Amino acid sequence: MSSDPWGRVDETGTVYVRTADGEQVVGSWQAGTPDEALAYFERKYEGLVVEIGLLEKRVKTTDLSSKDAQVAIDHIREQVDAHHAVGDLDALKTRLDKLVETVDARREERKAQRAKQSDEARNSKEALVVEAEELARSDQWRAAGERLRALVDTWKGLPRLDRKSDDELWHRFSHARSAFSKRRKAHFASLDAQREEARKAKEKLVAEAESLSGSTDWGPTAARYRDLMTDWKAAGRAQREHEDDLWNRFRGAQDVFFAARGSVFAERDAEQSENLKLKEELVEEAEKLVPVQDLKAARAAFRSINERWEAIGHVPRDARPKVEGRMHAVERALQDSEETEWRRTNPEARARAEGLTGQLQAAVDKLQGQIETARSAGNNAKADKLQRELDGRQALLDQALKGLQEFGG
Template sequence: MSSDPWGRVDETGTVYVRTADGEREVGSWQAGSPEEALAYFERKYEGLVVEIGLLERRVRTTDLAPKDALTAIDHLRVSVDGAHAVGDLEALTKRLDALVGLVESRREERKAAKAKQTDEAKHSKEALVAEAEQLAESEQWRSAGERLRALVDTWKGLPRLDRKTDDELWHRFSHARSVFSKRRKAHFASLDAQREDARRAKEKLVDEAVALSKSTDWGPTAARYRELMTDWKAAGRAQRESEDDLWNRFRGAQDVFFAARSEVFAERDVEQREALSAKEELAIEAEKLLPVTDLKAARAAFRAINERWEAIGHVPRDARPKIEARMHAVERAIQESEENEWRRTNPEARARAAGLTGQLQAAVDKLVTQVEAARSAGNTARADKLAKELEGRQALLDQALKGLHEFGG
């Protein structure tokens, strides 16, 4: 018979293992010595030691799920309890018990970590919902839309909560996105309608601009083009694909008109500069008629000069006032000479002037007599008063005599 601290082999070859509850038969050995029998069953024990060691390492160093770890522990426990092995089986049981404690500890740690993760995920999702609801009222369509898409990606990366909480938050989040999407869709639909209205309005402006492009009514047409440009700006922008084409047609029509006008105006400028040179020569010729010495000859010469003047045509607008003023000055001088001649030769006017002069002379003579009489009588105050009146009448008489002299009388 052979034995060691954890087992023995009796004389029949039966192998026993020693436990706290006594010996337990684990097998029999007939082919060799008792020492070989014990060594064989001790190797089976070492196999269990290795399996438990491997499981301990997995629990400590990997993320083995608690459920899977407990299943593995139960499996090994069954193997240990019914093991056909020789060794300290109780020590193996204690290691399994300790491993159960470790797994339970890890389970609690995981539970706490998961609770923390869930709480953080809840706060994160609530923050996403709050931001989404704020963005739902934004009119920054592009940036807000991009941000909402980014929020969806962030949401997908967060762990799920309990169904009720997760569904409630997702409903709010989804509703906010829907509100924004509907508002954006309505905005761009309105914008499209406005752009279509702008397109139709600009089509009419283009049609009118094209119709006016052949006009030779330069002033009113240019003014109308300015009005069309104001209307164009007020119409707003059409769709991008239409705007450039409309503008090119609108601008092209204007270019046709203004190019034609510029050509005509360039020719007109040459003609008007030539007309100005001719009128300057006529103004010099007219100015030589002054001062008027022979009214009849001056009048005839000026009439001939003026006929040539009218036949010449327009001069540049900025030169017109000056050149016309020179001719008007000659014309006024001749007219003044005519008026003076008429006054000098008008019998009725001379008679009226003579009558007025006679009346004023009589009044002056009377006042002279009255002044002398007042002074002789010693009435100085009356004499002074009459003297002042005499000064006024004498002034009028002097003017009348001067006018009478102009009539040659």
């Protein structure tokens, strides 16, 4: 005979577990010693402890549904009630009862949350309607129109209410949009006459601009073109079908004049071209810093390059976006490297990653031991079940290890 605080094995090989209701038969053991029998059923108890622990964690830390949680609780309770394990089964029942209370509380909490979300959705939609009705009276046509379109997108993202309430609010919302559209249409219709006047004024400005395009009186003519541009902006917009053509003629006349004037400043252009060459050389030097190998050295080198860059004068306007864009790209790469280095060396994030990896590794090691024990005991069904659980844990461990590698660990 062999026994422990929670069970015993009699001379016939029958295994018993002690409960608050007295001893219960666990099973019969003929494959080895009584101590091995107790150890086998104690391991089954440990397995139930692990299952309950995992379920408690899932209930507390995940969005496991109340229905699925209850199914899992019932499944474990059946195993506990079957008395096929040696250990404090009454304690497991108590934990399951508490877990049921937690699940019930969570169910009520989610019910209250859904009710709260419904109230929030109603309040949000009512606020959208009020804002839309205010916008319907606005004269800021572009801003109000864009805002109304944004309100429609926001409305679509909100949950539906009961049909009656939703339809009533939508009717008010839609009516406000329609009212705004009608007012805006009437407003732009009234602009037609103004646009015709703008077309006539701009025709005169174009004629004068074209008459000045051949002038070599650089200063006064350039000043007059600036005045013409001021008058152009003050004239307002002509009809769309005329505006682009008038602008192209107006701008074209200016371009002829300023192109001719530009030839007079060839010496300045040559200097800017030389400046461009120097800046391109600095850009090439900066681009060699990418990809970044030594962040500190690269940052110091970039500061030196940037100081020399600032000391160089202007470059041709049409070349400026490209050469400055290349320089900015190097600066962004350095900033990205700094952010990556900060994330990689962040001790709090690293500690969390290491802690999770350690927990998963311990769980994998334990399951491997349980599988080996089950195989040795000839319980292949249990071993296969544990193997499936091990496969899932191993996949999580692999993901955690991969994440830890980002910290150089």
